[in-house]
Amino acid sequence: MWNQQERSLAQWDGSVKMAFWRNIAAQLPIVGDPSKIDLVNTGVVANFLDGLPPAAYPFDVDMASAVRGEALFKDNCAVCHKPHNDTIYQFRDIGTDMNRAAVLNDAAFHLFAAGFQASCHDQDFLYRSPTGEEVRPCRMAGEDVITARTTPAVQGYVAEVLDGVWARAPYLHNGSIPTLYHLLVPASRPEQFLRGAIQYDTAKVGYVLDPAVTGLVADTSPTLTIYDRRKDGHAGTGHDRNLVVDGKLRRLDWSGPQYADALKDLIEYLKTR
Numbered sequence: 001m002w003n004q005q006e007r008s009l010a011q012w013d014g015s016v017k018m019a020f021w022r023n024i025a026a027q028l029p030i031v032g033d034p035s036k037i038d039l040v041n042t043g044v045v046a047n048f049l050d051g052l053p054p055a056a057y058p059f060d061v062d063m064a065s066a067v068r069g070e071a072l073f074k075d076n077c078a079v080c081h082k083p084h085n086d087t088i089y090q091f092r093d094i095g096t097d098m099n100r101a102a103v104l105n106d107a108a109f110h111l112f113a114a115g116f117q118a119s120c121h122d123q124d125f126l127y128r129s130p131t132g133e134e135v136r137p138c139r140m141a142g143e144d145v146i147t148a149r150t151t152p153a154v155q156g157y158v159a160e161v162l163d164g165v166w167a168r169a170p171y172l173h174n175g176s177i178p179t180l181y182h183l184l185v186p187a188s189r190p191e192q193f194l195r196g197a198i199q200y201d202t203a204k205v206g207y208v209l210d211p212a213v214t215g216l217v218a219d220t221s222p223t224l225t226i227y228d229r230r231k232d233g234h235a236g237t238g239h240d241r242n243l244v245v246d247g248k249l250r251r252l253d254w255s256g257p258q259y260a261d262a263l264k265d266l267i268e269y270l271k272t273r
């Protein structure tokens, strides 16, 4: 949501480029009726989010550890998680559940494109971007509005910049990984976990998932649900293999006692993003 200036592609599947249109895409499912979309408001919000910083981590950080973690991040993660990275990572690269990326089939593309078009009822609407550029978004068409990622060859996920990542749990496009620890130690990922509890786990970084700790169970708390990774589209697979990117091995799996210190440093650094 925040710091849109660093994100050249949006939506998990990287289908929408321009910030103005991202905002329309976010509003449409909520507003429902495209004729009720407010174009002036869309532009104001797009510009507000352009440089909006994420909220800072609200608990203590061990800064000496975070400094060591920053070096690990640069070596292993920044090659993908960097500003303006418009690469789409496919199943063979990253191995996460492909269901969401495949949503944009031909029929869905035409449905979304028509919805976008219908939201833009004033062809002369002038949008002034934060850099002062003047655009008439309602006169834009086709791929400039939404990219047709309608075939498996072009479907996958963007590697977002990780600012404010402490506040983004549960992780991945489908929220299938409860904490940063579980992301970085793939063998520890639970089959099921509790979603909707707001007790924060400052060691693993994410929300506490153990009902024995939260004292809450899904049956009695209306805001809680059980996330079940065995359901269609819910797999918590992928982002679990070390990969060679730009000629260098990048560690994505930090399992094992030999990486325990490094893992702690990396997580400590991620708190500061």
Ligand code: HEC
Residues within 6 Å of the ligand: 012, 073, 076, 077, 078, 079, 080, 081, 089, 093, 094, 096, 097, 157, 158, 159, 160, 162, 165, 168, 170, 171, 172, 173, 174, 180, 183, 239, 243, 245, 250, 251, 252
């Ligand atoms: C080959 C590129 C690549 C490398 C290297 C990589 N990632 Fe990722 N990462 C991705 C992609 C792509 C996604 C989105 C996958 C999805 O949601 O299905 C992702 C998702 C994430 C997320 C979830 C973000 C969210 O908001 O849910 C975190 C956290 C993350 N990566 C951390 C890291 C860390 C830490 C490292 C280094 C140890 C790393 N990544 C290395 C490509 C990469």
